[in-house]
Every structure is written in structure tokens, then in C-alpha cells.
Amino acid sequence: MEKLIVRGGKRLSGTVKVSGAKNAVLPVIAATLLGTSPSTLEEIPDLEDVRTIAEVLTHLGAAVKIEPGAFYVDSTTITTCEAPYELVRKMRASFLVMGPLLAREGCAKISLPGGCAIGTRPIDLHLKGFEALGAEIVMGHGYIEAKAPQGLKGARIYLDFPSVGATENIMMAASMAKGQTIIENPAEEPEIVDLANMLNHMGANVRGAGTKMIRIEGVRELKGACHCIIPDRIEAGTYMVAAAITGGDVYIENALIEHLKPVIAKLKEAGVTIEEDVNGVRVCSNGSIRAVDIKTLPYPGFPTDMQAQFMALMTVSKGTSIVTETVFENRFMHVDELKRMGASIKIDGRSAVVEGVSTLTGCPVKATDLRAGAALVLAGLVAEGQTEIGYIHHIDRGYDKLVEKFRSIGANIERVDC
Numbered sequence: 001m002e003k004l005i006v007r008g009g010k011r012l013s014g015t016v017k018v019s020g021a022k023n024a025v026l027p028v029i030a031a032t033l034l035g036t037s038p039s040t041l042e043e044i045p046d047l048e049d050v051r052t053i054a055e056v057l058t059h060l061g062a063a064v065k066i067e068p069g070a071f072y073v074d075s076t077t078i079t080t081c082e083a084p085y086e087l088v089r090k091m092r093a094s095f096l097v098m099g100p101l102l103a104r105e106g107c108a109k110i111s112l113p114g115g116c117a118i119g120t121r122p123i124d125l126h127l128k129g130f131e132a133l134g135a136e137i138v139m140g141h142g143y144i145e146a147k148a149p150q151g152l153k154g155a156r157i158y159l160d161f162p163s164v165g166a167t168e169n170i171m172m173a174a175s176m177a178k179g180q181t182i183i184e185n186p187a188e189e190p191e192i193v194d195l196a197n198m199l200n201h202m203g204a205n206v207r208g209a210g211t212k213m214i215r216i217e218g219v220r221e222l223k224g225a226c227h228c229i230i231p232d233r234i235e236a237g238t239y240m241v242a243a244a245i246t247g248g249d250v251y252i253e254n255a256l257i258e259h260l261k262p263v264i265a266k267l268k269e270a271g272v273t274i275e276e277d278v279n280g281v282r283v284c285s286n287g288s289i290r291a292v293d294i295k296t297l298p299y300p301g302f303p304t305d306m307q308a309q310f311m312a313l314m315t316v317s318k319g320t321s322i323v324t325e326t327v328f329e330n331r332f333m334h335v336d337e338l339k340r341m342g343a344s345i346k347i348d349g350r351s352a353v354v355e356g357v358s359t360l361t362g363c364p365v366k367a368t369d370l371r372a373g374a375a376l377v378l379a380g381l382v383a384e385g386q387t388e389i390g391y392i393h394h395i396d397r398g399y400d401k402l403v404e405k406f407r408s409i410g411a412n413i414e415r416v417d418c
């Protein structure tokens with residue numbers, strides 16, 4: 001089993017470049033299924049999740065080629081509308097192929113994704129959207145089958161919660177539905193805007209992405225397109241916290257400040273110096289971190305995908321902070337691992353009360369999920385001695401060249417096979 005070994009105590013400095021966003025590239029790749037000609041995607045991060053969605057598309061019959069930084073796909077050759085459990089269980093975002101398959105082929109049969117370490121993660125809002133567009137949904141034997149043999153019809157859809165995945169799946173399905181679809185209370189994340197841009201490059205008519213209402217005029221046909229993926233705001237935020245926690249001075253190139261406002265605001269509140277420019281952000285700290293409270297919320301609130309990393313920072317802050325998770329019901333799996341490293345954290349319902357300690361100590365820990373893994377790397381950077389992180393396949397899902405990038409700014413981190 002591979003592990004990450006982090007030896008703490010190095011002050012990070014230099015420049016690190018942010019890759020394309022995991023949460024943008026996955027729906028954009030799913031959207032290529034709608035094209036009647038090949039698509040070319042650029043700024044593709046080297047991630048396990050990208051390889052998994054490529055496997056899903058290949059299974060469906062598409063021709064896929066991945067090159068460093070680029071993804072070529074011809075979906076005109078698809079032969080099946082079924083995505084099996086072996087692929088969907090690896091990565092929930094595989095469920096995003098349902099909207100495009102339903103729109104293009106009039107049917108899709110996808111394995112139910114199931115829960116994961118951070119929560120039960122139902123898909124009721126996706127299904128409610130497909131039904132509103134006229135699809136018939138049948139569930140059985142672990143699969144969901146959606147059928148719309150006469151095609152989908154535009155509708156007005158109100159989402160009870162601004163789900164990122166449901167907004168994306170409905171946007172893709174509605175792009176080729178007859179007439180107008182309005183999504184009320186959609187997710188407003190930057191990744192939604194990136195998907196809308198991709199769909200519009202393909203010939204769709206999607207307006208209002210990134211606001212509280214999305215309007216989609218269905219079109220008869222979409223073509224392949226060339227599209228460049230936006231930078232990963234969560235990867236950027238992770239390196240920002242790394243600079244702060246080590247008392248470092250790091251320039252995070254390619255970080256888009258307009259996507260990082262809550263993270264920047266909270267780091268500033270914690271006493272970290274942030275200088276913003278058009279190409280990125282410089283993050284400097286003297287290592288003295290003030291305790292601040294955070295509460296995760298849908299965009300533009302503080303991102304749940306930065307909660308674990310921010311909690312790692314708070315474990316070595318001066319004072320007590322309250323970290324409240326409102327998006328997922330069980331996203332505190334990192335707490336017990338941080339406690340093994342000497343952190344003082346108590347969970348009280350949806351909040352964690354973190355009392356800053358002066359020192360963390362390295363020990364063997366496990367990455368229970370992607371961002372929990374990132375939080376343990378960050379804690380390891382300041383811990384005394386050696387931190388050994390297991391189950392790093394979770395980290396590989398979403399961090400491009402993590403070891404190389406951290407080493408390039410002075411971290412003592414290596415990947416070992418043991």
C-alpha cells in the first residue's frame with residue numbers, strides 16, 4: 001500500500017501553480033456526450049477521477065485520448081447507455097452521464113451511486129429534475145433507469161437545495177429538451193458557470209449560470225467543442241492554507257481570486273497576509289494564527305471542500321474556533337485523525353469546537369476521504385516528527401502532482417510503497 005510520509009517543520013516558500021479544477025472537468029467531460037462531433041478539452045489535471053470518468057465514457061463506447069493537460073473525446077460512437085456499479089462506485093460524479101445520455105439517447109441506466117464517507121448523498125433532486133423534464137424513472141436491482149423515448153420537454157424546476165450535481169445534470173439534459181427550462185434555486189458555483197460555457201460552446205443556449213436562476217432554451221443538436229477548464233479553487237485554497245500553517249511565503253499562480261473570496265476573507269481574519277494580483281495570490285504568515293469560526297455554505301459561502309483543511313489550520317491557532325458544516329451531514333471524519341496528532345477537537349452536532357494547541361505530533365493516520373487527506377498533509381507539515389498518511393488513493397482522486405508541487409515549495413514529503 002502506498003503512503004505519504006510528511007516530515008514537519010519546513011517553512012514553505014516559492015511559487016506553486018494551480019491545475020484545472022476537478023469539479024469542473026468532470027461535468028464538462030460528461031457534457032461531451034451530447035456532441036455530434038469530437039471535443040478537445042484543455043488545462044486537464046492529472047487526476048484519478050479524470051481517468052475514472054474516461055473509463056465511464058470508454059465503457060459507453062466513446063473514443064477517449066488523454067495527453068498531458070489535454071483530453072480528446074469522440075462520443076459519436078457510443079453503443080450503450082448503461083454505466084455499471086464498478087465504475088459509478090469509484091466516483092459519484094459518474095452519475096453526471098445520466099443527463100446527457102437521457103437527452104441524446106432518450107434513455108440511461110446508471111447504477112445508484114450510494115453513500116460515501118462524507119454523507120448519504122442522495123440523488124433525489126437529480127431525479128426530480130429529470131421527471132419534470134418528462135422522463136420516466138424506474139429503480140431496481142441497484143440501478144436507476146430513466147426513459148424519455150419521445151424526447152425531453154422544457155419545464156420550470158425549483159431545487160429544494162442548490163445541489164451542484166443536480167444543477168449540472170438538469171442543465172445538460174435541458175440543453176436538448178424541447179422549449180425552455182428554468183432552474184430556480186440552482187447551485188451558483190464557478191464550476192456551474194464553466195459547464196454552462198462548455199454547453200454554450202457546443203451550441204446550447206444557457207443563460208444565468210452563476211445566478212439564482214438559470215434559463216435554458218433547448219436546441220436540436222449540439223456539436224463538440226474546444227474548452228479550457230477553470231483553475232481549481234479548492235487546490236488553490238489548500239496551498240494557501242499550507243503557506244499559512246507553515247508560516248511561509250508562497251505565490252499561488254493561477255488562483256482566481258473571485259472564486260476564493262470566503263477563503264481569502266477567513267485567512268485574513270486569522271491574521272494571514274494576502275496579496276492579490278491578476279495571475280494569483282501571495283500568501284505570507286509569521287505562523288501566528290488567530291482562531292476564527294467558519295460555517296460551510298453553498299457558493300458564494302465558505303466551501304465545504306475547504307472545511308477539513310481550514311480545520312487543520314485552526315488546530316494550531318491561538319484560541320478556540322467553531323467549525324460548522326451545513327452542506328454534508330457527516331463531514332468530520334478527519335477529526336479523529338487530527339486528534340491522533342494531538343489536536344484538541346470536540347464534535348457537537350454539526351459543529352466542531354477546535355481549541356488551538358501549540359504543537360501537533362506526527363504519527364500514522366489515514367485519509368478517510370479526499371479533503372480529510374489534504375487536511376492531514378497540512379497538519380503533517382507543521383507536526384513534530386513524521387506523519388505517515390495511508391489510504392492515499394483518496395488524495396489521488398483530486399490533487400494533481402501533490403508531492404511534486406509541495407516539494408517544489410520546500411516541503412519534506414515523499415510517496416512510499418510499503
Ligand SMILES: CC(=O)N[C@H]1[C@@H](OP(=O)(O)OP(=O)(O)OC[C@H]2O[C@@H](n3ccc(=O)[nH]c3=O)[C@H](O)[C@@H]2O)O[C@H](CO)[C@@H](O)[C@@H]1O
Binds near residue numbers: 163166
Ligand atoms: C464532483 C463535484 O462537483 N463534487 C462536488 C459537488 O458534489 P455534489 O454535486 O454531490 O454535491 P451537492 O451540491 O449535490 O450536495 C450538497 C448537499 O445536497 C444533498 N443532496 C444532493 C443531491 C440530491 O439529489 N439530494 C440531496 O439531498 C447532498 O446530500 C448534500 O448534503 O458539490 C459538493 C458541494 O459543494 C462538493 O463538496 C463536491 O466536491
Ligand SMILES: C=C(OP(=O)(O)O)C(=O)O
Binds near residue numbers: 022093305370371398
Ligand atoms: C467531495 C468531493 O468530491 P466528490 O463529490 O467527487 O466526492 C471533493 O472534491 O471534496
